[in-house]
Amino acid sequence: MGSRCRVRWVAIDGPVASGKSAVGRALARRLGYRFIDTGLMYRAVAWAALCRGVDPEDGEGLAELARNLDIELQWGPEGEGGRVLIGGRDVTGLLRSPEVERIVSAVSARPEVRRVLVEKQRRLAEAGPVVMVGRDIGTVVLPDADFKVFLTASAEERARRRYLERLAQGEPTDYEAVLAEVKRRDEYDSSRPVAPLKPAPDSLVFNTDGLGLEEVVERLLGLICRQDG
Numbered sequence: 001m002g003s004r005c006r007v008r009w010v011a012i013d014g015p016v017a018s019g020k021s022a023v024g025r026a027l028a029r030r031l032g033y034r035f036i037d038t039g040l041m042y043r044a045v046a047w048a049a050l051c052r053g054v055d056p057e058d059g060e061g062l063a064e065l066a067r068n069l070d071i072e073l074q075w076g077p078e079g080e081g082g083r084v085l086i087g088g089r090d091v092t093g094l095l096r097s098p099e100v101e102r103i104v105s106a107v108s109a110r111p112e113v114r115r116v117l118v119e120k121q122r123r124l125a126e127a128g129p130v131v132m133v134g135r136d137i138g139t140v141v142l143p144d145a146d147f148k149v150f151l152t153a154s155a156e157e158r159a160r161r162r163y164l165e166r167l168a169q170g171e172p173t174d175y176e177a178v179l180a181e182v183k184r185r186d187e188y189d190s191s192r193p194v195a196p197l198k199p200a201p202d203s204l205v206f207n208t209d210g211l212g213l214e215e216v217v218e219r220l221l222g223l224i225c226r227q228d229g
Contacts, residue, residue, distance in 0.1 A: 063112035
């Protein structure tokens, strides 16, 4: 499908644990596109800030760090991706640590950091067809994307997914604590002054409550094909 598809950029936004990464990765694989999870870039900056002692409230310090950080996102030939290298070191498994989780929202809210990373994300998109996921792709990063979707689900459903994900990874966790974290992130992300979480005016809002990954992917592929004409 990828070689015949005229849709060049697919933008997927949505709140925490809405399934953006899983859906985006699967869509990229089916389309034969690259997959870029921009959230991993913000996590990479947050991780580097922890390692180098940069205050998560120091916008200029974080921006300088992001500007000089050698971030490499790796993907496979069929759109598979998700590995993050910093200076050639694979740090993927370190980016969802509790320490990174605690500061990533503050880091990603800094306008200085966003300006640096948005520029990098646009350069990545210019390299060719891509499925890009995040929280401001359709509104800020790729406002001219051919296909935009805003994935959402109830806070309870998203907390359940994150809870099960952590259990599967062997992490000690508590559902109520995860639910409180999801609600806190929703409030923070939607009320931040720079690039707040919201659907683009021309974005399809797609609720995934009660739907499995394959069903969501199939429905979106159908919509992309229909738009493609």
